[in-house]
Amino acid sequence: GAGVSQSPSNKVTEKGKDVELRCDPISGHTALYWYRQRLGQGLEFLIYFQGNSAPDKSGLPSDRFSAERTGESVSTLTIQRTQQEDSAVYLCASSLGVIAADTQYFGPGTRLTVL
């Protein structure tokens, strides 16, 4: 079946512009996660959704970052007034449920470059 998909694959933007990153989870997966991967680093957690509710927003680095999810489907991560330090790969993952044993399946990520 189809895996997690993300769009766009690559995004180049100018400092100060807003960007929207999209994630389509695996059908039927109730949990969805956003991570950020800076160059040469591991992944850092940003936010997760349980259905369309976001119980844990603790990883969002600033109020310029926001995310929403429609039902148990598509999620968008929005970065307003982008800064150069926002340049990174943004990875989305989904899992069937919300227990720790549920495997997270990752998408290919969106590489964001802020000039």
Add this chain to the structure above:
Amino acid sequence: AQTVTQSQPEMSVQEAETVTLSCTYDTSESDYYLFWYKQPPSRQMILVIRQEAYKQQNATENRFSVNFQKAAKSFSLKISDSQLGDAAMYFCAYRSAHSGNTPLVFGKGTRLSVIA
């Protein structure tokens, strides 16, 4: 907060040989999961193997196996009969089993090169 440390930024192995990637973690919890993910140049994170902390037996998946030492908080990955397709970044990750949904905590990764 939990932390995951991968002390080897880069490793290399000859094709068909065996290589071990190191991972240590810090936690005060007793119930958790540990994972190894592979990230090829395509960027997509692929689950290689997972270990439940309550299980004493080390997990194995074909050519991949782990050495889980709970007391030492160590979780190394052994790749046997290395293949060119094993070349990638490998990330060790921790996930708490407590209090509902928790994110994965990742190490900084080890870049594995496979030499033909």
